[in-house]
Amino acid sequence: MIFLTPGPSKLHPLYPDFMKQAADRHIGSISHRSKEFEKIFQAAVESVRALLGAPADTHVFFLGSATEAMERIVQNCCARKSFHFVNGAFSERFFEIAKELGRDAAAYTSSPGEGFPFSAVSIPPDAELICLTHNETSTGVMIDSADIIRLKEQNPGKLLAVDIVSSAPYPLLSYNHVDAAFFSVQKSFGLPAGLGVLLVNDACLEKAAEISRTGQSIGSYHNFASLLSFAKKNQTPETPNVLGIFLLAKVCEELLRIGIETLRKQTDERAQRLYSFVESHAAMKPFVSIKALRSTTVVTIEVPDAKIFMDRLARLNVQVGLGYGAFKDKHLRVANFCTHTAADIQAFITAGSDR
Numbered sequence: 001m002i003f004l005t006p007g008p009s010k011l012h013p014l015y016p017d018f019m020k021q022a023a024d025r026h027i028g029s030i031s032h033r034s035k036e037f038e039k040i041f042q043a044a045v046e047s048v049r050a051l052l053g054a055p056a057d058t059h060v061f062f063l064g065s066a067t068e069a070m071e072r073i074v075q076n077c078c079a080r081k082s083f084h085f086v087n088g089a090f091s092e093r094f095f096e097i098a099k100e101l102g103r104d105a106a107a108y109t110s111s112p113g114e115g116f117p118f119s120a121v122s123i124p125p126d127a128e129l130i131c132l133t134h135n136e137t138s139t140g141v142m143i144d145s146a147d148i149i150r151l152k153e154q155n156p157g158k159l160l161a162v163d164i165v166s167s168a169p170y171p172l173l174s175y176n177h178v179d180a181a182f183f184s185v186q187k188s189f190g191l192p193a194g195l196g197v198l199l200v201n202d203a204c205l206e207k208a209a210e211i212s213r214t215g216q217s218i219g220s221y222h223n224f225a226s227l228l229s230f231a232k233k234n235q236t237p238e239t240p241n242v243l244g245i246f247l248l249a250k251v252c253e254e255l256l257r258i259g260i261e262t263l264r265k266q267t268d269e270r271a272q273r274l275y276s277f278v279e280s281h282a283a284m285k286p287f288v289s290i291k292a293l294r295s296t297t298v299v300t301i302e303v304p305d306a307k308i309f310m311d312r313l314a315r316l317n318v319q320v321g322l323g324y325g326a327f328k329d330k331h332l333r334v335a336n337f338c339t340h341t342a343a344d345i346q347a348f349i350t351a352g353s354d355r
């Protein structure tokens, strides 16, 4: 079965080798306070930074999931007011978390499948944190990196957090303009779920310290202060997902060997192949009408009956995602992650072809 699902998705082709190495090295048994773990932690942090092009002073924290990262960002980067760009289920989740944590959260909401008129959106002057989803996995809308830079330039006094869960390591993010970014490993990194990765700069740490000084909670299980003090020793506050961190370092090293430029080019080529197939198919159409907003990593396709298509594809050993939420019956979502190959995409095209 070829998993073209938007996460969990296809595992990295070397996953069995990495698991064998993990077993041979007793990764499941070593202490998370040992030198051996510290080396694994450091290797993972350095390769994540290198792959994403983040500066050497970017802090990398390991969490339980990307959803946890949303909660930690709200707790540590915003005392009172956050602002959210919402255009689907995942950006909505970020917004909901801020409200549940008692923040005075505001949002600009676009319809599913749409982007944002960034220059026309008025962000409250007292908002401390702006939250944006680079790739809205529920609908297949990808925000242009240039818009993210402009957003920060127009709001220099606010922290900017970007969800890169279903696009990392693809986006060419400028870490001079992004204060916090996060992803989880079951999407483009081709690993089993259970590890979230959060990158933050010093401005986020200063904000967390400032909130903490006022007596407001920045989180108990994980907060930026405790994560930082352990990260300085290449450790984590709790017993972490050591296996997940080990596997992440291995996958990042593989991806770095291929090179991020090559990975981006290959992603673009496969995406182009997918969209031109969809556009030429009598019963399929890209859900996102504006070409510049069409995701290269989660291609969302409008079909008359998603279930029929999905079953037909599954019989031919191709597993795709159904639409998200209200779009369950009308959309197929096809992932185009780093682990996917031109042959995987071709398998979808062959199985889905109407000729």
Ligand SMILES: *Cc1c(COP(=O)(O)O)cnc(C)c1O
Pocket: 007, 065, 066, 067, 068, 090, 133, 135, 136, 137, 163, 164, 165, 166, 184, 185, 196
């Ligand atoms: C999958 C996904 C999440 C949630 O990731 P978890 O690891 O399940 O917490 C958040 N944001 C986006 C854009 C996603 O695609």
